[in-house]
Amino acid sequence: MKEQYDVLVIGGGPGGYVAAIRAAQLGLKTALVEDSALGGTCLNWGCIPTKSLLKGADMVRALKHMSTFGLSADNVQFDLSTLVQHSRDSAAKLSGGIEYLLKKNNVLVVRGYATVVAKGEVRVKSDSDESTFFSKHIILATGARPKVIPDINPDGLNIWSYVDAMTPSKLPASLLVVGSGAIGMEFASFYCDLGVDVTLVEVQDRIMPLEDRAVSVYMEKEYRQRGINVLTNTQLDTTANTSGGIQAKLRHSSGSEQTVEVEKILVSVGIEANTGNMGLEQLGVDLQRGFIAVDQWCRTNVAGLYAIGDVAGGPCLAHKASHEAVMCVEKIAGIDDVRAINKSAIASCTFSYPQVASIGLTEQQAKEKGIPIKLGVFDQSSNGKAIAIDEPKGFVKTVFDQTTGELLGAHMVGYEVAEQIQGFAIAMALEATEQEIAHSIFPHPTQSESMYESVLDACDKAIHH
Numbered sequence: 001m002k003e004q005y006d007v008l009v010i011g012g013g014p015g016g017y018v019a020a021i022r023a024a025q026l027g028l029k030t031a032l033v034e035d036s037a038l039g040g041t042c043l044n045w046g047c048i049p050t051k052s053l054l055k056g057a058d059m060v061r062a063l064k065h066m067s068t069f070g071l072s073a074d075n076v077q078f079d080l081s082t083l084v085q086h087s088r089d090s091a092a093k094l095s096g097g098i099e100y101l102l103k104k105n106n107v108l109v110v111r112g113y114a115t116v117v118a119k120g121e122v123r124v125k126s127d128s129d130e131s132t133f134f135s136k137h138i139i140l141a142t143g144a145r146p147k148v149i150p151d152i153n154p155d156g157l158n159i160w161s162y163v164d165a166m167t168p169s170k171l172p173a174s175l176l177v178v179g180s181g182a183i184g185m186e187f188a189s190f191y192c193d194l195g196v197d198v199t200l201v202e203v204q205d206r207i208m209p210l211e212d213r214a215v216s217v218y219m220e221k222e223y224r225q226r227g228i229n230v231l232t233n234t235q236l237d238t239t240a241n242t243s244g245g246i247q248a249k250l251r252h253s254s255g256s257e258q259t260v261e262v263e264k265i266l267v268s269v270g271i272e273a274n275t276g277n278m279g280l281e282q283l284g285v286d287l288q289r290g291f292i293a294v295d296q297w298c299r300t301n302v303a304g305l306y307a308i309g310d311v312a313g314g315p316c317l318a319h320k321a322s323h324e325a326v327m328c329v330e331k332i333a334g335i336d337d338v339r340a341i342n343k344s345a346i347a348s349c350t351f352s353y354p355q356v357a358s359i360g361l362t363e364q365q366a367k368e369k370g371i372p373i374k375l376g377v378f379d380q381s382s383n384g385k386a387i388a389i390d391e392p393k394g395f396v397k398t399v400f401d402q403t404t405g406e407l408l409g410a411h412m413v414g415y416e417v418a419e420q421i422q423g424f425a426i427a428m429a430l431e432a433t434e435q436e437i438a439h440s441i442f443p444h445p446t447q448s449e450s451m452y453e454s455v456l457d458a459c460d461k462a463i464h465h
């Protein structure tokens with residue numbers, strides 16, 4: 001079978017399916033190839049199922065504090081398999097929704113593994129079939145997979161990948177989480193709430209090393225208070241199975257060694273791009289640190305070949321993938337006013353307890369760039385809504401350019417801050433100054449007032465602290 005398309009997308013995650021739908025909306029004849037479930041990592045094994053699980057953990061934690069609100073309950077039961085099933089059902093429902101949207105927009109969905117055999121030519125192999133498609137434009141949206149530590153390969157038994165951690169058949173008594181990026185932090189939080197004895201190991205000198213230092217310090221203190229054993233400057237060297245689980249040899253940056261025995265180890269040390277076995281080497285596609293190198297419109301060095309989402313480099317987030325998808329396709333369609341993506345103004349969120357949300361420059365990054373800055377900080381413990389709902393953890397820190405007053409970055413810890421950071425994202429997109437944000441009126445009582453107070457603090461006008 002030979003078919004000619006305007007746009008052929010490889011990968012059906014939040015990069016690929018959004019690209020395909022937008023291309024079809026713009027009148028381009030579009031096909032999408034997916035080897036696994038539609039929705040990619042995000043919907044099936046990432047953003048969505050983890051949030052479902054974390055909601056369960058939130059409820060378990062809320063039960064522990066219900067007496068504050070006059071509630072009591074006897075004989076509360078918890079069934080892990082129901083919680084896991086709910087997360088799988090959420091993923092399946094959304095994946096089905098993507099299939100419906102693609103069909104509704106007349107996108108041809110091809111099931112199988114795609115290889116770019118020549119410029120404009122893609123071969124798709126499935127168990128039962130092999131087909132060739134020709135397309136003027138090919139968009140690679142093949143995502144990423146978990147990085148592994150040499151000789152410590154997830155086996156689904158004692159050494160878990162994030163997929164195993166999302167589908168436990170029973171709770172382990174103890175868990176060693178290796179890596180304190182968003183994924184490690186979320187799973188550490190989840191398992192801690194469910195009563196598992198959690199150790200969190202980070203090779204850098206602080207957990208959440210990409211965040212503002214104040215966030216790392218706060219979250220380490222919080223996690224320790226919750227009983228999580230946090231080990232920084234520490235790396236996992238070797239493992240050995242034991243009768244009850246697994247023994248992990250940890251090495252501190254000073255050279256000292258420590259052995260811990262746990263039931264499971266979760267390796268969450270980052271991701272690497274899915275670039276192999278797709279014909280990219282033969283085409284001479286440039287890579288940069290393992291990711292496909294692209295220009296500001298997501299064009300690779302090969303004419304007619306584009307890359308979006310995780311495979312094209314960080315920040316590896318679903319909303320970055322979807323935004324690049326629309327931008328890339330609109331550029332292909334010749335739309336005039338397409339804007340290149342500003343990667344320094346993409347919010348990132350960690351749905352741990354408490355949550356972390358941030359955007360733009362940290363205090364340290366601004367200083368390293370030699371920018372004179374003004375800082376604002378406000379503690380959630382002084383926010384009326386936070387006190388009323390008994391969620392007083394965290395703070396909001398804002399970073400402004402002292403000369404121009406422009407908002408350079410915002411760093412939030414607290415209850416549902418992931419829902420609030422978009423306020424600062426809009427402010428940054430509009431290049432708003434602290435005076436402009438201070439002139440907007442924040443509704444009361446909301447936790448967003450902490451954002452306002454942080455900005456007022458930067459202007460030396462804070463009221464509530």
Ligand SMILES: Cc1cc2nc3c(=O)[nH]c(=O)nc-3n(C[C@H](O)[C@H](O)[C@H](O)COP(=O)(O)OP(=O)(O)OC[C@H]3O[C@@H](n4cnc5c(N)ncnc54)[C@H](O)[C@@H]3O)c2cc1C
Nearest residue numbers: 011013014015035040041042046114143309310316317318
């Ligand atoms: C545990 C976890 C939690 C996460 N939580 C969040 C979160 O809260 N918020 C957030 O923004 N991000 C989160 N992420 C990251 C997010 O999932 C990714 O950034 C996002 O999925 C990237 O989208 P993508 O379209 O680039 O790739 P993917 O979603 O990975 O999709 C790529 C697709 O391509 C397919 N594919 C690959 N190669 C081929 C081929 N040759 N032929 C056919 N099909 C192919 C794959 O099967 C896959 O379906 C999380 C990730 C993980 C692992």
